[in-house]
Amino acid sequence: MTTVHGGLDTAELRGLGLMPEQLLDFSSNINPLGISRRVREAASRANLSAYPDRHCLELREALAARLDVSIDNILVGNGSVQLIHLLARARLSPVQSCLIFAPTFGEYEEAATLAGGGVHTVQAKEADGFRWSIDTATRAIKRIRPSLVFLCNPNNPTGVFLDCEEVKRIRDAMGRNGLLVLDDSYSALADRPWNAIPLLDLGSVTILRSMTKEHALAGVRLGYMIAKANVISATARLQPAWSVNDVAQAAGLAALRDDDHIEAARKVVAESKAYLYHELNALGLPVWPSAANFLLVRVGKGAKVRSALLKKRVVVRDCTSFGLPEHIRIAVRRPEECQRLIQSLREVLGNE
Ligand SMILES: Cc1ncc(COP(=O)(O)O)c(C=O)c1O
The missing domain is CATH 3.40.640.10 (Type I PLP-dependent aspartate aminotransferase-like (Major domain))
Incomplete structure (x- = not known):
């Protein structure tokens, strides 16, 4: 298996002394409401x-x-x-x-x-x-x-x-x-x-x-x-x-x-996505219009920003393996979780 994926890597987390349950994972593009x-x-x-x-x-x-x-x-x-x-x-x-x-x-x-x-x-x-x-x-x-x-x-x-x-x-x-x-x-x-x-x-x-x-x-x-x-x-x-x-x-x-669960998730995605577009733009980060439940954001050095966010217990997808080393990918999660991501990004980028 050589393909790079999002999601949490146990070996990497062990090296950092982190447990999966301590992290907010924006690197897997799954239903923000979890399992019904x-x-x-x-x-x-x-x-x-x-x-x-x-x-x-x-x-x-x-x-x-x-x-x-x-x-x-x-x-x-x-x-x-x-x-x-x-x-x-x-x-x-x-x-x-x-x-x-x-x-x-x-x-x-x-x-x-x-x-x-x-x-x-x-x-x-x-x-x-x-x-x-x-x-x-x-x-x-x-x-x-x-x-x-x-x-x-x-x-x-x-x-x-x-x-x-x-x-x-x-x-x-x-x-x-x-x-x-x-x-x-x-x-x-x-x-x-x-x-x-x-x-x-x-x-x-x-x-x-x-x-x-x-x-x-x-x-x-x-x-x-x-x-x-x-x-x-x-x-x-x-x-x-x-x-x-x-x-x-x-x-x-x-x-x-359980279609209701998908319908509820679609509403959360719409609300959080609007919030993320607005806040990422306010941080001066180019973000591409996305029809999906994730956003591609140009941050400069994707790997560096990912590592800095990980120390704040927030996980995003560094897009280097997609041939996009300047970008990260962010899954759309619940509004309060997205607020934490934006706050962490602000700190990492030194905008605060
Ligand atoms: C476009 C795309 N197709 C398929 C998959 C694999 O999904 P599954 O969990 O169903 O194997 C992924 C996982 O990230 C994906 O991004």
């Missing part, structure tokens, strides 16, 4: 002794009913990251390549490299507000003819959110041979989310969803993909048995019956 009571109760009733259902039948049935697709169009994974790796293994080889819309989540490149595939990127520039030129991207796709295209929408870490027409143009440029992996992991908590499911009718599209983000189940690991049945079966063949444990399946089923 219903989900916690359902998870606590899971059977820890029996093998879980290998095929996640009940959860797939609930997802299929909700998304209006067949259960044959759904594969559940040990986090969406497992599905990213399985897709890369299913679709890439040393004579095939993928194209990644960058800067973005590091596991796409990791998965493609481990699968032996070539990696191309379409790079967004800060000067363009981190928006990709769709013309440049479609030309690259036609030239390279990738077997896989990874597009994170809204994108981690920039918060750029392409609309349906832009995604369709990317899909159309691919023709029939490639598979577009649309990583929808952050759409549930995004501003103005749109329904990507109808894109499946175009063929050669897979939608990835992460329940670890919207329901704060990062420790449980739960994600799923939606695709044509032949893509699902080719990917499922590579999945180790019992990848999705019973706690995750029980939590997932309860989460699907």
Whole structure:
């Protein structure tokens, strides 16, 4: 495992003599309200002794009913990251390549490299507000003819959110041979989310969803993909048995019956995001408009600011591994927690 991620690192914390519960974590982009009571109760009733259902039948049935697709169009994974790796293994080889819309989540490149595939990127520039030129991207796709295209929408870490027409143009440029992996992991908590499911009718599209983000189940690991049945079966063949444990399946089923929790989280994200934009601007820090539940902020030296904040028991994501060493990424949390972050940033930047 070489990809750098947000989240707390036990070894690093030990070195600093800190305990995870002493920290306020802005480095994982999860639901600011945490796990709902219903989900916690359902998870606590899971059977820890029996093998879980290998095929996640009940959860797939609930997802299929909700998304209006067949259960044959759904594969559940040990986090969406497992599905990213399985897709890369299913679709890439040393004579095939993928194209990644960058800067973005590091596991796409990791998965493609481990699968032996070539990696191309379409790079967004800060000067363009981190928006990709769709013309440049479609030309690259036609030239390279990738077997896989990874597009994170809204994108981690920039918060750029392409609309349906832009995604369709990317899909159309691919023709029939490639598979577009649309990583929808952050759409549930995004501003103005749109329904990507109808894109499946175009063929050669897979939608990835992460329940670890919207329901704060990062420790449980739960994600799923939606695709044509032949893509699902080719990917499922590579999945180790019992990848999705019973706690995750029980939590997932309860989460699907708890839309109120997502609605409440969306309100918190909207309120805190407005507060953060305002305060970051007041600190003179450039912050990019983000449709997602996290913000990309230019602070000068991302690694240095992260270390200084850590000493104040606040964790942010240094974006050096995204190729953005001047930036940090901040997850949107509850208003009172965001106030603590702003106060700590003010102290670290010497504005007080
Ligand atoms: C864009 C994106 N996709 C997928 C994942 C992995 O999510 P999961 O916890 O479902 O494996 C992450 C995690 O940070 C992510 O940022």
